[in-house]
Amino acid sequence: MEETRHKTLILILARELATNLATPVFVVDPEGTLVFYNEAAEGILGDPFDVVGQLTRDQWATMFSPEAPDGTPLQPEQLPLVRALKDHAPAHAQIRITGRDEVRRDIAVTAFPLLVGGEEFAGAVAIFWERGTAEGHRGPPGTRGPGGNETG
Amino acid sequence: MRIRVWGCRGSLASPGPETIRYGGNTSCVEVRLDDGTLIILDAGTGIRPLGLSLLPDPPPTIHLFLSHLHLDHLEGLGFFLPVWQPGADLHIWGPPSPVRTLEQRVARYFSPPLFPVHLSEIPAHPKFHDAPEAPVRIGSGTIISEPIAHRGPTVGWRISEDGRSLAYLTDHEPAQGVDLGSMSPEWISGYQVAQEADVLFHDAQYTAEEYLERQGWGHSSVDDMVTFARACRVGWPVMFHHDPLHTDDDLEKMQAHARALWQSDGGVGEGPKLAHEGMELDLS
Numbered sequence: 001m002e003e004t005r006h007k008t009l010i011l012i013l014a015r016e017l018a019t020n021l022a023t024p025v026f027v028v029d030p031e032g033t034l035v036f037y038n039e040a041a042e043g044i045l046g047d048p049f050d051v052v053g054q055l056t057r058d059q060w061a062t063m064f065s066p067e068a069p070d071g072t073p074l075q076p077e078q079l080p081l082v083r084a085l086k087d088h089a090p091a092h093a094q095i096r097i098t099g100r101d102e103v104r105r106d107i108a109v110t111a112f113p114l115l116v117g118g119e120e121f122a123g124a125v126a127i128f129w130e131r132g133t134a135e136g137h138r139g140p141p142g143t144r145g146p147g148g149n150e151t152g
Numbered sequence: 153m154r155i156r157v158w159g160c161r162g163s164l165a166s167p168g169p170e171t172i173r174y175g176g177n178t179s180c181v182e183v184r185l186d187d188g189t190l191i192i193l194d195a196g197t198g199i200r201p202l203g204l205s206l207l208p209d210p211p212p213t214i215h216l217f218l219s220h221l222h223l224d225h226l227e228g229l230g231f232f233l234p235v236w237q238p239g240a241d242l243h244i245w246g247p248p249s250p251v252r253t254l255e256q257r258v259a260r261y262f263s264p265p266l267f268p269v270h271l272s273e274i275p276a277h278p279k280f281h282d283a284p285e286a287p288v289r290i291g292s293g294t295i296i297s298e299p300i301a302h303r304g305p306t307v308g309w310r311i312s313e314d315g316r317s318l319a320y321l322t323d324h325e326p327a328q329g330v331d332l333g334s335m336s337p338e339w340i341s342g343y344q345v346a347q348e349a350d351v352l353f354h355d356a357q358y359t360a361e362e363y364l365e366r367q368g369w370g371h372s373s374v375d376d377m378v379t380f381a382r383a384c385r386v387g388w389p390v391m392f393h394h395d396p397l398h399t400d401d402d403l404e405k406m407q408a409h410a411r412a413l414w415q416s417d418g419g420v421g422e423g424p425k426l427a428h429e430g431m432e433l434d435l436s
């Protein structure tokens with residue numbers, strides 16, 4: 001169900017930053033609800049955010065069938081963004097996902113929490129770099145790391 | 153509640169023959185609740201004449217709500233007579249910071265070389281409060297605040313009493329990096345404090361052309377102010393934080409443009425009005 005609760009300024013600013021970046025970005029609120037991903041992320045995930053809409057943590061953590069680089073399925077708790085949400089600390093990993101376009105992609109993910117001060121936690125952000133498709137070819141432009149290099 | 157504007161200039165006090173009609177003092181607005189409670193919004197240079205107007209019998213308790221700590225919103229505080237009165241019950245509310253307390257940040261202004269007297273030497277010994285995260289009751293009014301998009305910690309304030317409300321967002325750039333007109337309300341900075349307010353005091357510092365060169369400075373164009381006010385369904389937008397380089401004639405051209413936008417978008421009434429020193433509104 002679409003969440004219409006007013007967003008905190010930190011989430012608003014995170015969304016504005018993401019909107020203007022060519023790097024794929026996820027933004028989640030303190031409960032882990034995916035409240036936004038940018039146009040650059042559409043290349044990895046397969047659909048615009050306006051089509052997908054807001055997703056709960058359990059939905060987004062499983063819908064892209066995350067795997068380790070060796071093909072071992074990953075539990076939600078192993079994903080960097082879930083770890084950043086849970087631990088309130090940065091996390092990084094190289095994983096493989098299957099987008100809604102059915103293409104399997106190797107990506108590097110760095111997630112960090114949005115800590116406002118004191119006990120206030122505003123959510124978390126994940127940035128993605130595509131390292132290549134599992135079939136050995138690159139994804140479309142705009143979904144790679146800076147300069148088109150492999151990053152990890 | 154009754155409202156009186158003591159300063160509506162942005163950035164820098166700008167007295168002179170070209171700013172006589174709208175005034176040159178920086179941000180300060182007096183709000184009197186129906187039970188007599190005095191609330192002051194910001195401590196720009198307009199707070200100096202406000203302090204004088206309180207003599208000879210200033211109210212026993214004064215609540216000062218700071219939107220943020222840029223100098224044009226704080227520089228008058230040292231010249232506000234009640235701070236020099238021992239025993240004055242002065243409460244200063246302002247945006248929280250993750251790094252320093254409100255008192256520590258205000259103390260940077262109240263210290264040499266910026267000011268000759270230290271905050272600890274101020275006879276009134278103000279009490280400092282972070283802007284509340286939940287509604288608070290002050291006198292006969294209810295106050296809410298919300299962090300808003302500007303440079304550095306900044307809050308918008310909303311004062312409600314008997315079903316009428318004033319929203320105060322004088323330094324605000326909700327359109328930075330986004331198409332404000334296409335955004336859903338829950339993603340608009342300041343929406344929570346401004347939605348369906350009877351009166352909205354809002355940043356309208358720049359023309360659309362000027363804004364193109366000043367994006368990210370924390371202020372709004374007239375066009376974005378109208379878009380924001382329409383999105384928030386406010387009753388009456390008041391253009392605030394006039395640019396120090398804008399003459400009275402410049403401001404009136406901006407008001408005419410704002411009203412044309414307002415009416416072309418289906419707005420009711422005469423539309424946006426320029427704040428001016430001495431402007432009074434009665435929301436009772």
